[in-house]
Amino acid sequence: MIDFRSDNTHGASPEILEALARASRGTTTSYGEDPITLRVRDRCREIFETDCDVLPVLTGTAGNALAVASMTPQWGAVFCHVEAHIHRDEMGAPEFFTGGAKLIPIEGANGRIGADDVARAIGGDMAIVPACVSLTQATEAGTVYSVEEIAALASIAHANKCRVHMDGARFANAVVATGASPAELTWRAGVDVLVFGGTKNGALAAEMLVIFDRTLTAELELRRHRAGHRLSKMRFVSAQLDAYLADDLWLRNARHSNAMAQLLAKNLAAEIVRPVETNAVFARFAPEVAARLREQGALFYDWPPFGAGVVRLVTAFDTTEEEIDAFVRATLSGEARDRGSPRHR
Amino acid sequence: MIDFRSDNTHGASPEILEALARASRGTTTSYGEDPITLRVRDRCREIFETDCDVLPVLTGTAGNALAVASMTPQWGAVFCHVEAHIHRDEMGAPEFFTGGAKLIPIEGANGRIGADDVARAIGGDMAIVPACVSLTQATEAGTVYSVEEIAALASIAHANKCRVHMDGARFANAVVATGASPAELTWRAGVDVLVFGGTKNGALAAEMLVIFDRTLTAELELRRHRAGHRLSKMRFVSAQLDAYLADDLWLRNARHSNAMAQLLAKNLAAEIVRPVETNAVFARFAPEVAARLREQGALFYDWPPFGAGVVRLVTAFDTTEEEIDAFVRATLSGEARDRGSPRHR
């Protein structure tokens, strides 16, 4: 059964599971004051080439809500793309953690907001205090922001006393896609806090707040505790992140899932409605094609916001070429299949 | 090195680690709609002998705050023991999740609140609406409530339109200690929501809301999502709980740690300042004894609220008799040790 529903329907990388077993040996200080958590921080400092702080959390929703709340007073406004996960999918978590801040959704092609649109929104005369610009990297449309785009957005933000949050649930995929360094894509371009995802890319449940504006750290620790996200056996989240960062597993996994999406997009005989830049393919299928795929056991979601007949196909760290091939073949009618799949043409 | 700091400084049961590896195979529906999560619910229904609902969460703080918030409007009052974890240790999580309810701390011997004291507190003429009585089972003093005590408290609560929350971070230890059934200790005695702990008793990070008053379930699911505690790969929490409940691992682990505490209390040549009913021993040490233990690498916390010189010694699912023995010996001066440890007398 081919599963393109999401990268979070997949399991965990073996390296990460093994790290859990190792971390279980012996006793250690609880609540994050253990050597593994410290090592993750140090590894992040190498990867990001700066003395950032690092706080592991369990979910992207928690990471995003904590980060946004650390930047946004309850009377503040957060500017984000209209499709942003924090706006559409998190059941109001940012509003909850901030105590009632307002998210201002901004339209923008291919999942990206533009600096001009953000400037205009910030300048709107609502009775609210602009506080945060939130970017999703990679976006909900599977696209990425370039270093220049991030810098332009962050510049507008900072000029208006807003901080910059980056929802990096698929940050690894964006690093691979852009070819830019983690530092270039974040603090060098003006990002204040990154929520660096692991779960969708091979971890069980592990994300981390990578805090470049370290004036926010002390408060974030208190907020994390208060929100029930300060694990007593923190080492078990940190061990996942430790294995994720070791030997560039995070990049290898992302490179693979991005490549699988490219392969899928190249071989599918279907309109691709968004640029394929990371591990998501948005394709338009005739109803009989979608039905045929589902009959044969393929799993994927319709994506009506992107147009009639559009489906979302998400590849993962463990998607195989065979699965891609089988899926592509299954899109074809019996007759077409006999002529060979597009891939082989 | 003997570690009596807490049951959360210990690792995980092998059965639980193995369950994670198994759960990682294949893909599955995310956000809790997977077969393992369903199986945990069904297993709880057997154990509790009722059609309860079950929501896995990651931390006790999250579980408690969600449960209390589901029972308490923002203008409500929560009555709990003055030593309760929700009051002293959770950085105001219940206040956050409720939107500003008030916790009313109540004094009581051995970590337990009495029905009369709760009745008096509820009847105090503060401008606040009584909404929740919160019990900790086992208590922060390592003691347990009997079935009759729970029933008396719940009866007062319900008569005053309050619901009953049970913080069961060490519920397994309480079941073993009382000999009562899970059903008797909870819904049959009037408990509306139990936060059933796994983390301190062999899991990596796994607790569950066991919801007896099922009118609260729909709201609890929304609250959990909004608080960032709805894991995408929920199966990895559920797999821990599944292994925890299978073959009574939860009871075996708790039985062992309770027995180790009894052994420790029996053999220690020190005043024991609280009844030893579960897996915590509160002992008064002369300063030189505490110092000697620490020199030899033993780890434990001073517990000043229980008196000068009092320390807390917590046993765990993997504490060994050898560790107990070594610790007891280390309490003795060289001379005394030569005469044999109390255990052997």
Add this chain to the structure above:
Amino acid sequence: MIDFRSDNTHGASPEILEALARASRGTTTSYGEDPITLRVRDRCREIFETDCDVLPVLTGTAGNALAVASMTPQWGAVFCHVEAHIHRDEMGAPEFFTGGAKLIPIEGANGRIGADDVARAIGGDMAIVPACVSLTQATEAGTVYSVEEIAALASIAHANKCRVHMDGARFANAVVATGASPAELTWRAGVDVLVFGGTKNGALAAEMLVIFDRTLTAELELRRHRAGHRLSKMRFVSAQLDAYLADDLWLRNARHSNAMAQLLAKNLAAEIVRPVETNAVFARFAPEVAARLREQGALFYDWPPFGAGVVRLVTAFDTTEEEIDAFVRATLSGEARDRGSPRHR
């Protein structure tokens, strides 16, 4: 000096000031349990022809935020016009009072939202629970909803388990404009709570929650207390409302200010960009006209959201024909004035 900035830059009706002096005599029970507050409730029951509950408050922002919060859980969504005061002008008060609900702004001509647009917005697949539809009557554009429009919106709302809030800061003006009865414009059409304004129409500071869905009353009283809007000397708000409702002062004041707006719109030699239905005129002035008016001391605000050069002119209960006349004359160049103002042609 002619002041068209807002109806809240004006003073209070003499009848209302006199009522304050009368109410000051003797002592009375505080916190709203006084005879004047009771009389206001009874008078509202007559006016609205139903057994509504009535809670006086001090500001429209408080009234709106309380009403919306009584209908909307913290994970709920409130659907309102993109220009709504609750969305643009109240510094996030509804988000604060609800504990972080989300306002979903909806576009709509002339300040009104349409039932189809509301249905579409409710049906959008955001992770949030539809809870409240909020209407402004009269709207921020000075227009009114007809009884039929309100009924259509309320029907969509109720079919989707949403309650209906009406921001009636200028409800009196809407009653006069529509010619419909208070009952027809509110509960008979499906409104659950009306915030009935007095301040903009001759009171000092007095609004009231008129609660048709009386299941909300007890909670609203608690919320009002908690928000610091339960006055100890409540009689002084109630006395304003009492005089406001006596002898139809509220309707007389509104009738006058509406008539002044009509007179102004009729005589102004300027494009009127919104239908003039209550006491606001949105006119487009050439820059030199606006400048000339301001030189002569006229006060009014530019209203850029309604187009370049557009200004908002608000009449009040004590605006005079002479003021209108003088203002209209001042719009004319010296030459035009000599030929006679439009009014006299």
Add this chain to the structure above:
Amino acid sequence: MIDFRSDNTHGASPEILEALARASRGTTTSYGEDPITLRVRDRCREIFETDCDVLPVLTGTAGNALAVASMTPQWGAVFCHVEAHIHRDEMGAPEFFTGGAKLIPIEGANGRIGADDVARAIGGDMAIVPACVSLTQATEAGTVYSVEEIAALASIAHANKCRVHMDGARFANAVVATGASPAELTWRAGVDVLVFGGTKNGALAAEMLVIFDRTLTAELELRRHRAGHRLSKMRFVSAQLDAYLADDLWLRNARHSNAMAQLLAKNLAAEIVRPVETNAVFARFAPEVAARLREQGALFYDWPPFGAGVVRLVTAFDTTEEEIDAFVRATLSGEARDRGSPRHR
């Protein structure tokens, strides 16, 4: 009918009512940017001998909750007397405005908390961040803090990174009682924000935040708006305060009510259970005395927290000697009355 229930059951001073009528003339800028509001600020700067900021509000609950929230993050702790109005009587308003901070009640004789007790409470090892010490001046027991006591408390507070809030619902009575200057009783002793009451002492509904730590002002303005306490016709609150401060009306009213309490206490043949320092007398009556008084129409509240049979008798700015005399006589049995009331003996 003699009314000793509270100073808030009384009406308003004539000077204040007249000021409202004057303020109603003409139009003025709304939302607090009017000359009367400015004049109140300037008058406060004279009275307090410093460049404080001043924000009028409508209720003491609002003022207190805003002040506390401006000092206390959602994870903060507020230390106050166990009888404090913010703790017992405001329906959790401080918890609401802070987003869930914790109030830590402290015992203390005669309504006052001691510096040592505050230091001990701050040093308790709860997971919460000490943020605010809140004093009530005059206290709920009708007593006052001396300048030295305030300074000692503020010194402890500031040494522990807490700010100091003063609930001055009866600040005027405390100024009269202590003979100290407003400056000495507040900022010179370390108070950061005073909520200076008018309502209980002759206003209709008018309090003001007197902000000595002006770094808090900008945020307090936003919070006030968001909480629905930024009146459009602000001048009508400011006009009350303007008249209250003019010609020392505030001191004259307080001096009178304090004197009436002294007279009452001196003449009453009853145990007085708290020192009478301002305008409240706590007296123990035999049941038949209380019953007799009520039969004759006297109004007052039982005050069980201060002991069996204790009642609270509050005098006001317009309490008369005749009322005191009549009340005292009514406490006497027929026989005793014939012998002359205590006053005349």
